Amino acid sequence: MDDPLRRYPGYSLRRAANATAAELAARLSDIGLKQVDASLLLLIGANPDVTASALGRELDIQRANMVPLLKRLEDAGLIDRNPLDGKSQGLVLTRDGEARREQALAIIERFEAEMLARVPAEHRHHLLPALDALWRNP
Amino acid sequence: MDDPLRRYPGYSLRRAANATAAELAARLSDIGLKQVDASLLLLIGANPDVTASALGRELDIQRANMVPLLKRLEDAGLIDRNPLDGKSQGLVLTRDGEARREQALAIIERFEAEMLARVPAEHRHHLLPALDALWRNP
DNA sequence: TAACTATTGTTGTTGATCATAGCAATCCTT
DNA sequence: AAGGATTGCTATGATCAACAACAATAGTTA
Numbered sequence: 001m002d003d004p005l006r007r008y009p010g011y012s013l014r015r016a017a018n019a020t021a022a023e024l025a026a027r028l029s030d031i032g033l034k035q036v037d038a039s040l041l042l043l044i045g046a047n048p049d050v051t052a053s054a055l056g057r058e059l060d061i062q063r064a065n066m067v068p069l070l071k072r073l074e075d076a077g078l079i080d081r082n083p084l085d086g087k088s089q090g091l092v093l094t095r096d097g098e099a100r101r102e103q104a105l106a107i108i109e110r111f112e113a114e115m116l117a118r119v120p121a122e123h124r125h126h127l128l129p130a131l132d133a134l135w136r137n138p
Numbered sequence: 139m140d141d142p143l144r145r146y147p148g149y150s151l152r153r154a155a156n157a158t159a160a161e162l163a164a165r166l167s168d169i170g171l172k173q174v175d176a177s178l179l180l181l182i183g184a185n186p187d188v189t190a191s192a193l194g195r196e197l198d199i200q201r202a203n204m205v206p207l208l209k210r211l212e213d214a215g216l217i218d219r220n221p222l223d224g225k226s227q228g229l230v231l232t233r234d235g236e237a238r239r240e241q242a243l244a245i246i247e248r249f250e251a252e253m254l255a256r257v258p259a260e261h262r263h264h265l266l267p268a269l270d271a272l273w274r275n276p
Numbered sequence: 277t278a279a280c281t282a283t284t285g286t287t288g289t290t291g292a293t294c295a296t297a298g299c300a301a302t303c304c305t306t
Numbered sequence: 307a308a309g310g311a312t313t314g315c316t317a318t319g320a321t322c323a324a325c326a327a328c329a330a331t332a333g334t335t336a
Contacts (some may be wrong), residue, residue, distance in 0.1 A: 001181075001185055001188065001192060001196055002184045002185055003181065003184070003196060004180050004181070004183075004184045005177060005180060005181070008246065008250050009250060009253065009254060009265050009266045009269060010158055010162065010246075010249065010250050010253055011177075012266055012269040012270055012273070013151070013154060013155050013158060013269055014155050014158075014159055014173075015198075015269075015273045016151060016155075016269040016270075016272040016273045017151050017152050017154075017155035017156075018155075018198075018273075019272060019273035020148055020151060020152075020272055020273070021152055024148065034292095039143060039149075042142050042143060043139075043141065043142070043143070045142075046140045046141070046142045047139055047140055050139070051313075051314090052313080052314070053312075053313060053314080054139060058139055058141060060153075060156075061294090062294075062295070062296090063312095063313075063314070063315085064294095064295085064296080064297090064314090064315075064316085064317095065293080065294065065295085066314085067314075067315060067316085085302080085303075086301075086302050086303075087301060087302040087303070087312075087313050087314070088302090088303085088312085088313060088314085089313090089314080108146065108148075111148065112146050112147060112148050115147065115148055115272065116147060118271050118272060118275075119268045119271045119272065120267065120268075120271060122264070123264040123267050123268035123271070124268070126260070126261040126264035126265070126268060127147050127264070127265075127268045128147045128150055129258065129261050130257045130258075130261035130262070130264065130265045130268070131147065131150040131151055131153075131154040132150055132154075133256050133257045133258060133261070134154040134157060134158055134253065134256060134257065135150070135153045135154045135156075135157035135158070137256075189284075189285095190284080190285070191283075191284060191285080199323085200323075200324070200325085201283095201284075201285070201286085202285085202286075202287080202288095202323095202324085202325080202326090203322080203323060203324080204285085205285070205286060205287085223331080223332075224330075224331050224332075225283075225284050225285070225330060225331045225332070226283085226284060226285085226331090226332090227284090227285080
């Protein structure tokens with residue numbers, strides 16, 4: 001079937017993102033996490049006492065939508081909340097959260113390596129800078 | 139804020155895809171189309187009498203989910219259905235559908251060009267082949 | 277030809293995701 | 307002390323894709 005879309009990098013970009021996201025999601029589900037969960041664990045681990053708002057800004061997730069995400073992580077015993085002042089709360093990983101973060105990290109590192117390995121060597125090191133140019137400077 | 143995710147091509151891939159998808163969606167909304175609509179118009183235009191099932195396979199959309207998509211295009215007077223045999227129906231663009239397809243094509247071509255222009259020249263021609271390697275051969 | 281298997285188009289339901297608006301409490305700055 | 311901004315949250319609606327199920331038909335094989 002003739003597919004006029006295949007010429008377009010933008011189309012391939014979306015398809016590639018979907019395909020890789022699906023694969024990573026499948027692997028992360030082995031440890032009971034979604035991609036957002038893993039992102040949050042990594043970010044909280046690297047930035048103890050971050051606020052929900054700051055996380056939302058970094059990941060482009062609206063404040064309101066952070067609530068159920070963090071609630072699930074809290075209910076799962078992976079994160080704790082420290083009141084920073086009267087209204088802000090700092091988020092930290094629990095012991096379990098840290099363990100899970102390390103599992104997620106291992107899965108992600110491995111996944112990224114395998115993903116990159118699929119890209120022909122001549123193109124490989126161009127991928128990250130090219131992608132970054134597409135969204136870092138809006 | 140320290141963001142451990144920025145090292146990962148897979149993460150940049152998803153962010154770049156989201157950012158570009160949002161921008162293209164905004165432009166296509168000027169002519170009352172979503173991305174899927176535009177994809178369908180382009181595909182039907184290039185493959186007259188294609189079936190809904192074939193479109194779904196090409197775009198990785200389940201048969202069942204094609205129904206409301208095609209119904210909207212039909213209700214908008216952009217496509218017609220030709221009974222091919224007792225159960226299959228061939229899809230074609232109407233006059234209006236062809237006009238809309240050309241508008242969509244112009245928007246997409248322009249968008250793709252601008253998108254590519256944002257990528258530094260050294261990386262530019264590596265983008266499409268690198269992305270294709272990520273999803274063409276699963 | 278008869279029987280089976282696969283394909284097509286469809287319905288209906290579900291869950292996940294995201295945008296939006298609004299609210300109370302608290303903070304920061306002037 | 308006051309006004310505006312920020313934080314966390316509730317609630318709601320729209321959209322989207324996955325899934326199961328089904329009837330009708332086509333294609334293939336016994």
